[in-house]
Amino acid sequence: MTAPRSDDHEGHIQSDDLREMRNVRGGRPGDRYVKVVEPFATEFRRRAPGHLVASEAVLEPTGGVGRLADLLRRALIGRRIASEKELGERIGPFKGLAIFASDNISSSAYATEEIMRVVVVAGAGALAATLPLTMAIVVVLLIVVTSYQQTIRAYPSGGGSYLVASDNLGIGPGLTAAAALLTDYVLTVAVSVAAGVAALTSIFPFLFEQRVLVGVAFIALLWIGNLRGLRESANLFAIPTYIYLVAIFGLLGYGLFLAATGSLPTYHAPPGWADAAPLEGLGIVLILRAFAAGSVALTGTEAVSNGVQAFRAPEARNAGIVLILMGSLFATIFLGISFLASQLGVVPDPSERQTVISQITGTLVGAGTPFHYLIQLSTAFLLILAANTAFAGFPRLASILGKDRFLPRQFQYRGDRLAYSVGIMVLAVLAAVLLIGFKGSVTALIPLYTVGVFIAFTLSQTGMVRHWWTRRNEVRGWRWRAVLNGAGAVATGVVAIIVGIVKFAFGAWMVLLLIPLLIGLMWAIGKHYRSVERALAVDWTSPALPRRIAPRVVVPVSRLDRATLNALAFAASIATDVTAIHVSDEPDDVARMKADWERWGGPVNLVILESPYRALIAPMLAYLDATDRADPAQPTTVVLPEFVPNHIWEYPLHNQTALRLKLRLFFRRNTVVVDVPYHLS
């Protein structure tokens, strides 16, 4: 096979070679591709000369352990899906509501309660402020929903805050929105799971002690569920969403009927809950704090516009329907629960063991009745599904950021089922850490939440105003569109400022610290990738390969054995300047090595480096540096003899020094490392 070689091969390849190779690449009949392709029948299809398509067979595991792992993987996350099958994975409004609106709707499970937890500081009497505050928040919600309808129309391929902000306002605001959203997604998972567990512990009090563990288990389930892919996740959860809607509207209808007929039962707060003297009056600060706490109700509103591309065509229309449905359903539930809580005079449980909804249900239909269980279980399921929304959003946003080179490329990689595996893993781990850190308490987590959401809202809506302005000559009615989005931007901006200020000391500072750090990190990553891109860009004018000076080849040898000879043979086959180096930490060893080398008498010269301080790597590197100084232009090639044992468990018994040497050499300039493994036959 080996063609005659001449000295010229060390530098530019000759024109004869070039012509021959080009012909080959052209794919002439009878060229060497034909020979190469033949045996591939099972693993590859040939699409064009030099262009093969791998079949699923190349992924078949070999060996018992591999097959077992594959079986387990299939059982957990299902069969692999080919990239080209992706289009079939899209969803309609019915499932879309389950997967994208659940985040927002599920906020009704705790929004009322979080308002009450703030106003109750001013005494049980101040709880009357809950309903007016709810109404104020619903007004903001309606503005935001109207505003986002425009975003969906303007960005039918998916208009997340990052995209809209960077598209219209530039990369700074874009990264700010992205950082705010990433933080928010993590908090969505932590808060929703914590609230879901709280809904469960309201009916199963024995779970209360284990609430962190139960929460982490739910996150693990979401992880696996999402590796299965988008449509399946929706199937997994669609039914509980609709059960929740039916159950909660049943409860509200029944409650309103009782209220209208003046036959509401009497609620008795357990002793101690409402007896405490008011800590302060119901001033403006407390009202703003309660408003900020309740504005958690708006989280999840942006989910639909982020995920337009997940909908079936017509994407924008389907997404718009879901957004309107979501807004109306949520507003109704939120108002209804706040109304019933006020009418009954419910007091929030200071120990977080009973949710407000659980208390309302217990009062209206009786604690421990089947309907009470139904409300609590479907609430819990809905909240888990809300966390699932973040599992759809975070990985998608991270993959976009990865594609734009603001996050590591790995976030772009899609796993066996087309899910962004890395993003899903990162989200699950961060949310679990947060849940553990805050001991699973919703009220402790809430102050961190919402700041990020409203920053992203504001930037996105401001971006939309700019969007209409730049298109003022193309789009009819751009004025009222800009006004609508402007109203959204102002409303969410004001809320963002309120939330940032009143929640600052309670935990929002962490998020307000984290967001700039994340922006800085993404900016640094982007800068790095771009500078590398520039540095690696090819000079297209010259097809010649860079000229290489023949290297100085060094073979570290620990002793003279077949693995060593194998490496020496490889070294001799690629160069004439080959030196074997033996680092020795004891005199006996020096003598033995010298004797062995003399006895062998082979055609390679040996340098022995005695190391009185017993280090093995440092003398080798010092030697290479010293020879470099003698001739700095000549590159170094280090050929490493490595012994590969038959079983993986035997590996730690060998090659430890080679491994450390390899790591050090990797960072050494002008040095090529060649691994010559020697397998036992």
Next chain:
Amino acid sequence: MTAPRSDDHEGHIQSDDLREMRNVRGGRPGDRYVKVVEPFATEFRRRAPGHLVASEAVLEPTGGVGRLADLLRRALIGRRIASEKELGERIGPFKGLAIFASDNISSSAYATEEIMRVVVVAGAGALAATLPLTMAIVVVLLIVVTSYQQTIRAYPSGGGSYLVASDNLGIGPGLTAAAALLTDYVLTVAVSVAAGVAALTSIFPFLFEQRVLVGVAFIALLWIGNLRGLRESANLFAIPTYIYLVAIFGLLGYGLFLAATGSLPTYHAPPGWADAAPLEGLGIVLILRAFAAGSVALTGTEAVSNGVQAFRAPEARNAGIVLILMGSLFATIFLGISFLASQLGVVPDPSERQTVISQITGTLVGAGTPFHYLIQLSTAFLLILAANTAFAGFPRLASILGKDRFLPRQFQYRGDRLAYSVGIMVLAVLAAVLLIGFKGSVTALIPLYTVGVFIAFTLSQTGMVRHWWTRRNEVRGWRWRAVLNGAGAVATGVVAIIVGIVKFAFGAWMVLLLIPLLIGLMWAIGKHYRSVERALAVDWTSPALPRRIAPRVVVPVSRLDRATLNALAFAASIATDVTAIHVSDEPDDVARMKADWERWGGPVNLVILESPYRALIAPMLAYLDATDRADPAQPTTVVLPEFVPNHIWEYPLHNQTALRLKLRLFFRRNTVVVDVPYHLS
């Protein structure tokens, strides 16, 4: 530099080359060594042609972090010591007693107490059995000490049980002794540290809650202290040992004086300690259990004979002196404490908060007096020093086993201060795990202890009997020597059986399970190393290098950039058969790659592997396998373009796929992997 090459280089190297290289190896004046050696002045001394000695300069760290780490290392463990300075590190009897006898002598801190904890089950009255049991154990001790005197004379270069057993009885008994000793060393550290902490908590009760943490901190200190090396460890601890001896003999003398004059103070056991009704009578089983518990007193007796080579010349004489001193001192203290405990009627504290010695001291001189503190503090220090004995023994034994290829070679490696770093680390970690697992309780750990010791004793003494028998024609008085060792073997064998049976259910089963597992592991490691040794052995008759067929060279490329061109250039410089392979997981990427390649027009042909399931590694490997099938004899060389960023933190942003590919290729037959790093300039 590059000499003209011919086709023949691919196989046997020609005789011309051979002659030239031999001349070079011969070190003729003017040959290339001279040139190579010149610039080494600071880093290397030249000992002979091709034989350099590294100076400490090669270990100088570069860069700020490296220098800081080096500074910290020096502060913790001191300056490096060159191998040739080793002889100066040996010790005399005075320090030898501190370092080797402390393990045994320190047993006096808990041996009496452990006997009492067993007999007290039969009621406070049964505590009278403590003194007779102590006498029985002292008799066994005297037999063992006498027996070991012989071992030291017969094995002046160090006669550990492993050495003696494998030397005389074969590899099976040798490995059994080794496994028993390794287990025992770990337990010595755990038990001694736990007992040391108990001595401290007797006077500082607030430490009791943190006793596991305090114990782990002591183990960490021992770790660092032992990395400093042998003599320094002795300096660090010698003074407390002698303080302990003075203090404890003071206490015993004072106590015996009071007893002789009939003026012993009255001891009052705190309420509840002695009131409990006897659980069973003082039958033979309980007596044997108490004997087994007390036989912990013999642990550490073998330390001296293991470490003969650590003594100054005459090694055997110095070691013998230490052994006799140790036996006499220990027997006296042990008997004295048991005598005083019986005379006073001390009852052991069921909660382990007060040691028996602390109670005796408190009763005789008053609790909380300076002398009480002195006794407790010096006891604690002595016990930590006892743990230090294991830190001398375990790494040395592990290094011998590493040299004999029954443990990984890494155990042979000696760190900056000539200490066996790996063995020290393994011992510290295992002991800490044990201490945490048993919550720092001496009484919980004791049943695991002693089984291993007595197995090793028995094997070693039996080996000595065999030793004298095989030398019966050379050694005068071999009969009485064999009888002395035989008595030792019988005595320790009987104790081993008693301990194994009566402590089995209390935890000895763990050790009796672990020892065979360890034996199996060491045997498997030894077998593996020997089979590798055979397989790698060189055929000395032929100095020719193995003939290599020119490889098929494959360059995986993710895109066309300078790093790729660099790798392609290297590939082209070592072979003519070069193919670039691009695995693609999306159609856009395929088109872009093809276009780039056409645009470049360079002299290497490209194969595109489309991967519809998005895997990047598997299609590459399947392709290599398929080409292998076409020509199984031709080896494969994979040339990996790798981009090396300027900063280490940038590394995770690159090369992840290359890293995974490298790992998989390492285990592939007939495949050489070449790393061609591309550094940004």
